[in-house]
Amino acid sequence: MKLTPQQYKEILSAATHTLLFEENYLHIKNAIDQLHLLFAGVTGVHAGDITDEDIYLPGGIAVSTIKAAHCLRELERTRRFIRGINQAIGHLLNTMPGHTINILYAGCGPYATLLTPLTSRFNATKINFILMDINPDSLNAVKALYEQLGLSDYVIDYVCADATIYKFPHSMRIDMVISETMLNALRKEPQLAIMNNLTPQMHQEAIFIPENISVEAVLTQWEEEYRHFTIPDYQPKRIKSGLLYRASRQFKLPQPVVVQVPASETHNQLDLFTEITVFGEEVLTAYNCSLTMPLAVCKLENQQEGKSVTFEYVMSDNPGYTYIY
Known part of the structure; x- marks a missing residue:
């Protein structure tokens, strides 16, 4: 049975509340499983066997759509990033009252995993997104997800581009950049190449995630x-x-x-x-x-x-x- 946008949002809200405020790992695992069922059911992209291919760039490897989907299922990784981003958004809203926070998510994957849950915490007058991925399959999936969940108002643009060379829109103030494009010891993936390109373009009060x-x-x-x-x-x-x-x-x-x-x-x-x-x-x-x-x-x-x-x-x-x- 197809769910309504309101039912989707109720599932999203309950799972996000668990990730932000609970410490019981069984509850956290169940919340992430619910998110995966929701996201995979809408996009058709399942965190299952890897059947697609990575994209090789001058600055490192951009992981495939299914590998990007897999990131959701790392419990501690997902909840820590979502908690940190939730706090960072709150910080920006407090320091820039009345301002809509524009967030660039470089390497958003098929689910925009680190931002989508937070649409249940902040409305579209508070946060807006540029969702970017170099993989068109990932970008098509996340666009379908946002349209089906009734979240299109949050999205300024869907951008298929290489974040290591991307330039911010001249007419827009970017207040936060999220890029979690790395492996352990910063190997293989282009995290540093992306930071080298994007951080000089950020205004003084803007936040880069991860912070360190x-x-x-x-x-x-x-x-x-x-x-x-x-x-x-x-x-x-x-x-x-x-x-x-x-x-x-x-x-x-x-x-x-x-x-x-x-x-x-x-x-x-x-x-x-x-x-x-x-x-x-x-x-x-x-x-x-x-x-x-x-x-x-x-x-x-x-x-x-x-x-x-x-x-x-x-x-x-x-x-x-x-x-x-």
Whole structure:
């Protein structure tokens, strides 16, 4: 049975309330399942087996429509981003009273996952969107979703473009940019290329989501990491070796970094740890989701003394860190 726009909005509102305010993970999982059923039912794009292909760009890989749909189903990732964006919108509305917040969502995918739920919290006089994706299939899907759910009033434009070269409309003030186009340790996808293009175009009070991304070199030990998963609340012993990079609103491209890795008789695995601050207190840390899984660099066996490791971030069609030691 086809639902009415009002019934769609009731499902959306209930699921969004759970993501924003509940801590019970069963309830959160059920809410995300409800959103997936709703979005997939309207668009025909299901987060199932990957049958479509990525798009390869000069700045990195733009993931396929179905892969983009999959992002919804990472519980902690989805709820932290939605909570952070909800807070960021509230902040902008408080600091710019009477102003409609214009949001550019670069890489919106087929569901505009990080904004669509918030249409149940803010009406179209408060927030407007430019929904952008380089994949026309994703853009067609999200357009169908917004039309079916009766949300078209929120959308200024649907833009099929490469966010690494896109220019803001001259006649429009963009107050927030959302781009969650990354993997752990900022590899393969064009997050930094997008930030390098878009952040200089933003006005001073505008917010970029995520607010902060950091990549750090850390020495780990397998047994300690294992205890983290098998012993409740266990904090694994790790040896921090140095910050490689921090990306924020005051954006700069990464520069080569020499990290002094200390000698250790116990910790011999050098990993890159990613931490993502969406906005305010909404933070994703190690193992919270695929974006913050530690990335193995190398084993440092028989390490009787410290080593210098040089890391360099390569901006290319396959971006990521290289290292020499």
